[in-house]
Amino acid sequence: MVALIDLVQYSNEALEVDKFQDYAPNGLQVEGARDVELLVTGVTANLALLEAAVEVGAQAVMVHHGYFWKSEAAPVVGMKRNRLKVLLENNISLLAYHLPLDAHNVWGNNAQLAYRNDWIIRGRLGAGKTPLGFYGELSQSIGVLQFCQNVERTLGRSVQLIDSGVHSEVKRLAWCSGAAQSYIEDAASLGVDLFLSGEISEQTVHIAKEMGIHYVAAGHHATERYGVSCFGEHLTEKFKIRHQFIDIDCPV
Ligand SMILES: [Zn+2]
Structure with missing residues (x-):
């Protein structure tokens, strides 16, 4: 007690x-x-x-x-x-x-997403003194469909993929839980192959395609x-x- x-x-x-x-x-x-x-x-x-x-x-x-x-x-x-x-x-x-x-380094949603999906953390994604997300990489390149299947297995739900049509392999990625789809441009500027968040907006589709970055909406609740x-x-x-x-x- x-x-x-x-x-x-x-x-x-x-x-x-x-x-x-x-x-x-x-x-x-x-x-x-x-x-x-x-x-x-x-x-x-x-x-x-x-x-x-x-x-x-x-x-x-x-x-x-x-x-x-x-x-x-x-x-x-x-x-x-x-x-x-x-x-x-x-x-x-x-x-x-x-x-x-x-944001928390250990107990945060984003640190836990990395831990549970075996994503290697390389740095922070987001503006201000306390950025919320991370960028990093996979231990080896995998196809984007395989990446989605792995996430679906971990989270226990289906995800929505917006394929950038540029690279079919994923190695470098960024992620931020919840409704952080507007971070996609920050993620693209880091040069990562894929950005994952919880929700998706209509405009996310166009940004993903025009900036050449895959987008995965994995669920606000699930992330x-x-x-x-x-x-x-x-x-x-x-x-x-x-x-x-x-x-x-x-x-x-
Ligand atoms: Zn939330």
């Missing part, structure tokens, strides 16, 4: 929240029970995840996509009211880490499952608490 205050303080420091200018508050978003014995992690704090957390008897939920986004309406009504009601009535805390859980779950595992070792990652499937 760990005191909530210690869990939050440790997580904030470990994930270096002070380094980020984010779109939502990082750290404790909703306060629940004073002590945490079972932590549930998940990608998004949607109602289904909260209900699953109640079912297993969790005292805290940690997610990548929490609440109180800059663009959202403030009133606690409708969907927002229903979600907060489940948390408050069941005395469950909500901790959310957005960009810190993309952001591993950061929070592996940080949850780390917390079980650190604080001797129980942890359960609950995957509420999302096709996007």
Whole structure:
């Protein structure tokens, strides 16, 4: 068991929240029970995840996509009211880490994508003081279709390939989880063969073809499952608490 205050303080420091200018508050978003014995992690704090957390008897939920986004309406009504009601009535805390859980060198979504897919990290992709993505390479060149099949096996879902029509082999690549398709031009300027992110926009297709870089949309949810779950595992070792990652499937 760990005191909530210690869990939050440790997580904030470990994930270096002070380094980020984010779109939502990082750290404790909703306060629940004073002590945490079972932590549930998940990608998004949607109602289904909260209900699953109640079912297993969790005292805290940690997610990548929490609440109180800059663009959202403030009133606690409708969907927002229903979600907060489940948390408050069941005395469950909500901790959310957005960009810190993309960027972290070990527990970040992008570091975990590299680890799980055997991609060799060579440097950072992205602007500013705290770039989120990486570039790197495969241990050997493979065909782009084989690359996609390997990713599909790792992530357990199909991916969408936009073939640049230029090289059929992939060796150098860049990646950034979630909705980072706009980084494709930064990736192309690094001279990599392929860029992978979660989502795709209409314009991504044209950029890929005209800049001669393959694009792979591997799923926003699918590319952001591993950061929070592996940080949850780390917390079980650190604080001797129980942890359960609950995957509420999302096709996007
Ligand atoms: Zn995301």
